[in-house]
Amino acid sequence: AQTVTQSQPEMSVQEAETVTLSCTYDTSENNYYLFWYKQPPSRQMILVIRQEAYKQQNATENRFSVNFQKAAKSFSLKISDSQLGDTAMYFCAFMKHNTNDMRFGAGTRLTVKP
Amino acid sequence: GAGVSQSPSNKVTEKGKDVELRCDPISGHTALYWYRQSLGQGLEFLIYFQGNSAPDKSGLPSDRFSAERTGGSVSTLTIQRTQQEDSAVYLCASSFSSHSEEQYFGPGTRLTVT
Numbered sequence: 454a455q456t457v458t459q460s461q462p463e464m465s466v467q468e469a470e471t472v473t474l475s476c477t478y479d480t481s482e483n484n485y486y487l488f489w490y491k492q493p494p495s496r497q498m499i500l501v502i503r504q505e506a507y508k509q510q511n512a513t514e515n516r517f518s519v520n521f522q523k524a525a526k527s528f529s530l531k532i533s534d535s536q537l538g539d540t541a542m543y544f545c546a547f548m549k550h551n552t553n554d555m556r557f558g559a560g561t562r563l564t565v566k567p
Numbered sequence: 568g569a570g571v572s573q574s575p576s577n578k579v580t581e582k583g584k585d586v587e588l589r590c591d592p593i594s595g596h597t598a599l600y601w602y603r604q605s606l607g608q609g610l611e612f613l614i615y616f617q618g619n620s621a622p623d624k625s626g627l628p629s630d631r632f633s634a635e636r637t638g639g640s641v642s643t644l645t646i647q648r649t650q651q652e653d654s655a656v657y658l659c660a661s662s663f664s665s666h667s668e669e670q671y672f673g674p675g676t677r678l679t680v681t
Contacts, residue, residue: 457609488669496656498672544609553598553617555670557609 457547459558466535467566473520474530474561476545482506484550487521487528492560493541501543504528506550535565569593571673573659579679580649588644588676592661599642600670601634604656613657616642649680 456479466472478487489501504512504521511519516533532539545558572591580586592599601613612626616636627633631649636642646653656677660670 490672496658496675496677498658498660500669500671503669553600553615553623555600555612559609560607 457545457556457558459543459545459561461561462559463562463564465564465566466532468535468537470535471531471533472535472563474532474543474545474563476528476530476558478526478528478545478547478556480526480547480549482549486548486550487519488546488548488555489517489519489528489530490544490546490557491539491541492544493538498544502530532563537565537567539563540565571659571661571671573657573673573676575676576674577677577679579681582651582680583648585645585647586649586678588646588657588678590642590644590659590661590673592640592642592659593671594640596661596663596671597639598662598664598668598670599636600660600662601642601644602658602660603628604658604675606655610658613644646678649678651680654678654680 458477460475485506487504491499491501502512502514502517511521518531520529542560542562544560546555548555574589597618599616602610604610614634615623631647634644656675658675660672662668662670
């Protein structure tokens, strides 16, 4: 079974600074997908970034980037130039290739301070 | 509609009553998922629908939980004889197809059982 671990229940960062959220996962699969979702107080889950395991290049979306270490089964999210609107719960998720089974971590609550 | 919608936004019910939660997926999305998010927790998979295929009910916690998807579109999650431990946010998501696709989430229904 696949498990996703987010070891940081809560984190905070000053506005305009950089923060990194950790995620590790356990799988015996070689083909899979990894996701970071953001859930602000509105409860609306929003996809932040997605990484295909077969791609060596780390995914980047504007201020958001990942450090994907396949051998270490690590998938951290870096948020640069943090903004107040980045305050939210962040969930790491794993999906095995060609399945519908998405497994989520317990989440990290990020607070961006002015 | 532009996104996944869910109703009601909030529901308070007495222990032992039945409740129905509704999800309208994005038009054209063939896959629909229900998740449960307990306070401060990650997402727990409940049930998955793909087109006209039999649903994957492997995540339903008990036989008090059931779900239907009519006409391949709207879905209803029913909880019978609600218990206090059923209190949670119930999230619905849809995706264009079933495999390895980004899931788009609704805003959720917060259920409180008193």
